[in-house]
Amino acid sequence: DTGVSQNPRHKITKRGQNVTFRCDPISEHNRLYWYRQTLGQGPEFLTYFQNEAQLEKSRLLSDRFSAERPKGSFSTLEIQRTEQGDSAMYLCASSPWTEPHDLHFGNGTRLTVT
Amino acid sequence: DAKTTQPTSMDCAEGRAANLPCNHSTISGNEYVYWYRQIHSQGPQYIIHGLKNNETNEMASLIITEDRKSSTLILPHATLRDTAVYYCIVRPPGNTDKLIFGTGTRLQVFP
Numbered sequence A: 001d002t003g004v005s006q007n008p009r010h011k012i013t014k015r016g017q018n019v020t021f022r023c024d025p026i027s028e029h030n031r032l033y034w035y036r037q038t039l040g041q042g043p044e045f046l047t048y049f050q051n052e053a054q055l056e057k058s059r060l061l062s063d064r065f066s067a068e069r070p071k072g073s074f075s076t077l078e079i080q081r082t083e084q085g086d087s088a089m090y091l092c093a094s095s096p097w098t099e100p101h102d103l104h105f106g107n108g109t110r111l112t113v114t
Numbered sequence B: 001d002a003k004t005t006q007p008t009s010m011d012c013a014e015g016r017a018a019n020l021p022c023n024h025s026t027i028s029g030n031e032y033v034y035w036y037r038q039i040h041s042q043g044p045q046y047i048i049h050g051l052k053n054n055e056t057n058e059m060a061s062l063i064i065t066e067d068r069k070s071s072t073l074i075l076p077h078a079t080l081r082d083t084a085v086y087y088c089i090v091r092p093p094g095n096t097d098k099l100i101f102g103t104g105t106r107l108q109v110f111p
Helices: none
Strands: A005-007 A010-013 A019-024 A031-037 A044-050 A053-057 A065-068 A075-079 A088-095 A109-113 B009-013 B018-023 B033-038 B045-050 B061-064 B070-075 B084-090 B105-110
Touching (some): A019 A109, B018 B084, B018 B105, B045 B070
Parallel strands (some): B009 B105
Antiparallel strands (some): A031 A044, B033 B045, B033 B084
């Protein structure tokens, strides 16, 4: 299966610690998106990349959050000094150049901050 | 951004058609309507999209009213595996390609 892969699936961390998540998109997809989802809510847009360029960042993405896609392939999302409010599912999606709105999502990384 | 309104939840008997409504009264002329669904513990999955005309694919049909102020997603023969949250999304204008999700409709298909 060559779908979007996210690691780890689950992460439990203590408040104040830094965490990093990885997303491996579908190989021929040039666009990559990060979303966050809390219980009972739809996914909230965080940021997206076209190749290695980060083209948009949501206001939700505070300065404790940083995302990279250094070679236009995989991406990482880092959260520094985690807070309990950061507990959520972090979803990654990718889409091809020809169909930019056909987002293919991974199954997410569930973060729990204790 | 054009806003969508969907019922919070719906039920459907297995084998029957599931008709999921969506209101998007402020939609602009160049905005598409997209439908995604999210099965428990999975990421959202693309279903279908359309602009003006009705659309059909192997998963569902999309009926858009002539004034484009509302649409209906139809699952012709619902199965238990169609139990999911269904999101109706209107693509925002401009060059941004992100999709803005609402809270969706939780569809429960029962035996």
